[in-house]
Amino acid sequence: MTDLDSGILPYSYLVGQQDLKRALELAYIAPGISGVLVSGERGTAKSTAVRAFARMAYESLPVTLPLNATDDRVLGGWRLDALMTGQAVEEKGLLEEASDRGVLYVDEVNLLDDHIVNIILDAAATGVLSVQREALARERHVDFTLIGTMNPEEGGLRPQLLDRFGLHVTVGAETDPLERAKILDVVLKMDVARSDPESKFISAGRAQDAQRHAELAAARQRLNDVAIEPVLGTCAAVAAAFEVAGHRGDIVTALASRALAALEGAGSVADRHIIAVAPLALQHRRPAVVRGGPVTWSDDDQELLVTTVAGHGIPATTEVLIPSQSRAQDPV
Amino acid sequence: MPESEPSDLTTVLACAAVEPDLHGLLLFDLAGPLLRPAADAYAQMLAIRYGQPVGRVTLGSYQTEDDLWTSLLQRDADGTSRFAIGPGPLVGGEGQPPLLVVIPDLARASFAVSRAVVELLGAPIATVQRHGVSRTWVPTAHWLASCATADVGQVSPHVLDRFLLRLAVSQPVQPADAVERLLAELAGEGQSASAAEIMSGLPQRWRRALANPPTATFTAAAVRQTGQWSTQQPGMRRQVGLARLARATARLEDDHTVSPEHVDSAAGLVGLWEPAPEPITVEPEPVSPAPQQQAEPAAAPDIGEVAADTVGPEEGTSLEGASPPEVFAASPVPGPDGSPFPEDTASPVREAAPLRPAAQRRRGRPVRSGVVIGTQPSSELADIAWVATAMEAAKHQSWRAQAGGQSGLVVRASDLRSYRRAPASEYLLGLLLDHTCRRERNWDWTLSLAPFLRWAYVHRAGVCVIEVGGAGAPVPLRAERSRVRGMLDPRLAAAMSRQPGTATPLADGLTKLQAEVRHALQHGRGGVTDAIVVVATDGLGNVPLQASVDGYLFGRVRQEGVDDAIAAAAGLAELNRCRCVCVAPPRSAYRHHLERLAQALRAPIAVADEPSQVAHSDAGAAL
Numbered sequence: 038m039t040d041l042d043s044g045i046l047p048y049s050y051l052v053g054q055q056d057l058k059r060a061l062e063l064a065y066i067a068p069g070i071s072g073v074l075v076s077g078e079r080g081t082a083k084s085t086a087v088r089a090f091a092r093m094a095y096e097s098l099p100v101t102l103p104l105n106a107t108d109d110r111v112l113g114g115w116r117l118d119a120l121m122t123g124q125a126v127e128e129k130g131l132l133e134e135a136s137d138r139g140v141l142y143v144d145e146v147n148l149l150d151d152h153i154v155n156i157i158l159d160a161a162a163t164g165v166l167s168v169q170r171e172a173l174a175r176e177r178h179v180d181f182t183l184i185g186t187m188n189p190e191e192g193g194l195r196p197q198l199l200d201r202f203g204l205h206v207t208v209g210a211e212t213d214p215l216e217r218a219k220i221l222d223v224v225l226k227m228d229v230a231r232s233d234p235e236s237k238f239i240s241a242g243r244a245q246d247a248q249r250h251a252e253l254a255a256a257r258q259r260l261n262d263v264a265i266e267p268v269l270g271t272c273a274a275v276a277a278a279f280e281v282a283g284h285r286g287d288i289v290t291a292l293a294s295r296a297l298a299a300l301e302g303a304g305s306v307a308d309r310h311i312i313a314v315a316p317l318a319l320q321h322r323r324p325a326v327v328r329g330g331p332v333t334w335s336d337d338d339q340e341l342l343v344t345t346v347a348g349h350g351i352p353a354t355t356e357v358l359i360p361s362q363s364r365a366q367d368p369v
Numbered sequence: 370m371p372e373s374e375p376s377d378l379t380t381v382l383a384c385a386a387v388e389p390d391l392h393g394l395l396l397f398d399l400a401g402p403l404l405r406p407a408a409d410a411y412a413q414m415l416a417i418r419y420g421q422p423v424g425r426v427t428l429g430s431y432q433t434e435d436d437l438w439t440s441l442l443q444r445d446a447d448g449t450s451r452f453a454i455g456p457g458p459l460v461g462g463e464g465q466p467p468l469l470v471v472i473p474d475l476a477r478a479s480f481a482v483s484r485a486v487v488e489l490l491g492a493p494i495a496t497v498q499r500h501g502v503s504r505t506w507v508p509t510a511h512w513l514a515s516c517a518t519a520d521v522g523q524v525s526p527h528v529l530d531r532f533l534l535r536l537a538v539s540q541p542v543q544p545a546d547a548v549e550r551l552l553a554e555l556a557g558e559g560q561s562a563s564a565a566e567i568m569s570g571l572p573q574r575w576r577r578a579l580a581n582p583p584t585a586t587f588t589a590a591a592v593r594q595t596g597q598w599s600t601q602q603p604g605m606r607r608q609v610g611l612a613r614l615a616r617a618t619a620r621l622e623d624d625h626t627v628s629p630e631h632v633d634s635a636a637g638l639v640g641l642w643e644p645a646p647e648p649i650t651v652e653p654e655p656v657s658p659a660p661q662q663q664a665e666p667a668a669a670p671d672i673g674e675v676a677a678d679t680v681g682p683e684e685g686t687s688l689e690g691a692s693p694p695e696v697f698a699a700s701p702v703p704g705p706d707g708s709p710f711p712e713d714t715a716s717p718v719r720e721a722a723p724l725r726p727a728a729q730r731r732r733g734r735p736v737r738s739g740v741v742i743g744t745q746p747s748s749e750l751a752d753i754a755w756v757a758t759a760m761e762a763a764k765h766q767s768w769r770a771q772a773g774g775q776s777g778l779v780v781r782a783s784d785l786r787s788y789r790r791a792p793a794s795e796y797l798l799g800l801l802l803d804h805t806c807r808r809e810r811n812w813d814w815t816l817s818l819a820p821f822l823r824w825a826y827v828h829r830a831g832v833c834v835i836e837v838g839g840a841g842a843p844v845p846l847r848a849e850r851s852r853v854r855g856m857l858d859p860r861l862a863a864a865m866s867r868q869p870g871t872a873t874p875l876a877d878g879l880t881k882l883q884a885e886v887r888h889a890l891q892h893g894r895g896g897v898t899d900a901i902v903v904v905a906t907d908g909l910g911n912v913p914l915q916a917s918v919d920g921y922l923f924g925r926v927r928q929e930g931v932d933d934a935i936a937a938a939a940g941l942a943e944l945n946r947c948r949c950v951c952v953a954p955p956r957s958a959y960r961h962h963l964e965r966l967a968q969a970l971r972a973p974i975a976v977a978d979e980p981s982q983v984a985h986s987d988a989g990a991a992l
Binding site: 220 | 389390434437438453454455463484485487488492493494495496497498499500501502503505506507525526527530584586587592593595596599603604605606607608609612613616723724725726746764765767768783
């Protein structure tokens with residue numbers, strides 16, 4: 038366990054936050070979802086959960102874009118310390134590193150400088166990183182999952198950046214005293230375990246994480262075996278019902294429901310999968326949000342979703358389980 | 370010799386030093402001269418804890434992100450310096466000594482400092498990716514900040530939330546007599562404090578605990594007890610902070626188990642509760658021998674209900690063999706709700722998103738004025754930041770000199786850096802508030818003025834307030850002028866809610882308003898390009914301008930005041946880039962005066978139909 042690892046809570050010890058965990062897992066199973074935005078008030082373990090997930094799923098800390106970043110580190114270029122001694126040594130930027138490792142994490146994404154946001158938008162939208170500066174001229178294909186966390190009290194995101202995130206999760210503070218006590222218990226144990234390189238608490242957690250990683254990897258393997266065609270119309274109908282701008286909402290709804298079906302070991306996507314993921318895929322793409330309003334999902338919205346799916350869904354009896362891919366068996 | 374009870378300040382400093390996860394300590398209302406001794410004492414305690422001296426960085430209102438995260442001057446072990454890009458003072462990592470970061474006034478901390486608090490304090494991992502410096506480390510710095518409770522509304526809750534440990538520092542009791550206060554001030558009483566004094570209050574057992582911190586584990590009951598003090602609070606940080614403080618108090622006392630009593634003690638230390646009144650000792654009254662029959666013992670009185678000298682066994686009761694005097698233990702009394710967290714009740718007096726970089730969009734020509742808050746790449750030669758440009762060019766000199774064979778500093782277009790300035794307002798809202806027009810009308814003009822106030826907030830307009838006929842004016846015949854910083858300035862709210870006075874020096878008010886607006890539009894580096902003037906009045910101001918200048922009125926007044934007001938209004942209307950609007954109370958008498966005034970101002974009249982209504986359409990049309 039490296040020093041940097043020592044402070045990262047094992048993913049298995051996260052208490053609650055089911056929506057957040059689900060969104061992160063779906064984005065891992067289906068990278069085409071293109072990332073997750075986690076929005077919530079302070080003290081709700083947003084950053085903790087993302088780092089814990091990245092440590093579990095990618096077996097390393099995520100490439101992190103901090104608020105103090107400048108464009109030379111984001112884009113890459115020459116190593117300045119070598120330049121100052123007269124040597125020209127190229128250095129990868131954060132976007133290339135994220136492409137190599139699979140995920141780019143931006144904490145407090147709504148506090149980023151606009152021009153850094155523009156760089157990310159350019160790369161995420163085109164999939165191409167073009168570096169044309171300081172006598173450098175090169176282009177590279179980049180592909181990464183963008184994960185962001187933010188506190189909406191400090192301001193919202195530009196609609197263009199909001200749309201780059203496949204899924205949007207709103208997290209709230211836990212209010213149940215028993216759950217809060219559980220959370221506190223984990224935090225206090227982690228305080229002690231952090232300074233112990235041989236901590237059994239952390240090693241037990243990492244073992245559970247490895248198991249979960251295997252399950253997610255198996256789901257990722259069988260993703261393309263999950264039948265999605267019968268429900269594509271439903272996905273499109275749901276997106277239309279909520280007047281979602283563009284087509285990304287339809288695509289993400291389809292991909293996320295497929296990922297959820299794969300995670301459950303189902304052979305095809307069912308209505309319940311769409312109902313479970315549609316709020317995450319659509320709530321930040323609605324017209325009111327594009328115009329600057331808050332991201333919300335009400336009981337009326339849920340009712341509309343269920344009604345729309347019921348009107349277009351396929352009967353549950355047509356769901357097919359692929360026996361060789363059942364979750365009970367060893368997926369490896 | 371028994372050690373005296375350590376002060377609350379000594380206690381929280383020791384707790385913050387012994388508990389590695391209590392990184393952020395915020396002291397409220399700590400007088401300026403007392404912060405340095407507190408920081409020195411904290412540094413000494415940390416030195417005991419880590420077994421080595423700690424570094425110190427003081428952050429204030431001027432640091433930029435380059436100052437915090439990078440450094441262009443590196444010092445080698447032999448003391449020589451060289452020009453090389455490297456990590457700045459806030460960047461930690463292996464081999465770095467422990468660090469104490471001091472922020473003397475959190476409300477005045479710069480934009481970069483506030484963002485650094487959010488990035489570092491309480492984070493398990495920190496990263497710097499700036500100007501070629503790339504490093505990831507586990508933050509271990511300790512932070513000590515101070516803030517006045519009255520200023521807490523200026524600080525982002527996101528920043529405040531990072532400080533888990535709080536203490537409101539007790540203020541010394543000031544003598545009531547003014548002469549005694551002066552004598553005390555001259556003698557330096559209440560101000561003298563030194564790190565040595567604070568450290569002298571540190572018990573030996575705490576010093577031993579700092580040098581060799583014991584472990585302490587929580588009981589389940591203690592974990593639950595933290596929830597008793599954290600029921601209405603957002604997130605988990607406060608509950609976690611209280612738990613860590615309880616653990617710290619246990620460690621200082623060499624207790625290996627954290628009990629609910631430690632949690633209660635920690636809650637009391639930070640002000641989540643106040644101690645109850647002194648315990649009441651009940652002495653049984655001596656009475657003569659009683660008959661055989663014994664009355665039932667009196668029930669224990671509730672705290673605060675019964676005075677000691679009235680409590681006693683009932684008459685006739687024998688006290689032979691009676692139990693010793695009872696002392697009723699003091700129970701904790703819940704203190705003011707959330708007292709260590711004044712941000713929960715403070716009115717926000719800050720930007721809507723104080724941690725976001727300011728928008729750079731401007732209308733018309735760019736204005737090169739405003740407070741410098743950083744530098745940015747530039748493609749033009751205006752407002753160049755010369756030092757930053759030279760530093761940027763210097764990074765590339767070695768290979769440019771080799772490639773081009775040139776000597777001297779070679780600067781290229783890509784090196785250009787310009788200043789990044791806090792946006793100076795190019796808009797102005799001029800408000801004339803005639804308080805006397807609200808008398809006997811119960812008119813809430815806040816609703817009528819809301820569209821204009823909203824405009825000023827959205828456009829970050831400067832605000833100039835002229836008050837006419839307000840209660841408590843030093844000279845009732847004169848208007849009062851305030852140039853407030855913006856919509857969030859509390860003086861604006863105070864002006865809006867002032868009670869009506871007696872006189873209505875409308876002409877003086879309009880004259881002063883004209884002078885202010887003209888100055889903003891035509892002079893200085895303010896760069897105001899658009900002004901809206903709102904005159905909230907019924908037009909019935911009849912104090913002549915000369916009377917306002919003189920400060921007194923002699924003789925009878927006919928029409929002079931009204932004519933003076935009309936003339937002043939006409940002067941306002943002549944200003945370019947200035948739009949005027951009259952906002953009138955409902956049911957204005959002598960409407961023709963108001964109409965003449967509006968005509969002179971070339972302004973529409975927005976009238977509130979009823980006391981609580983606002984004519985939005987009329988007001989909006991003015992915008």
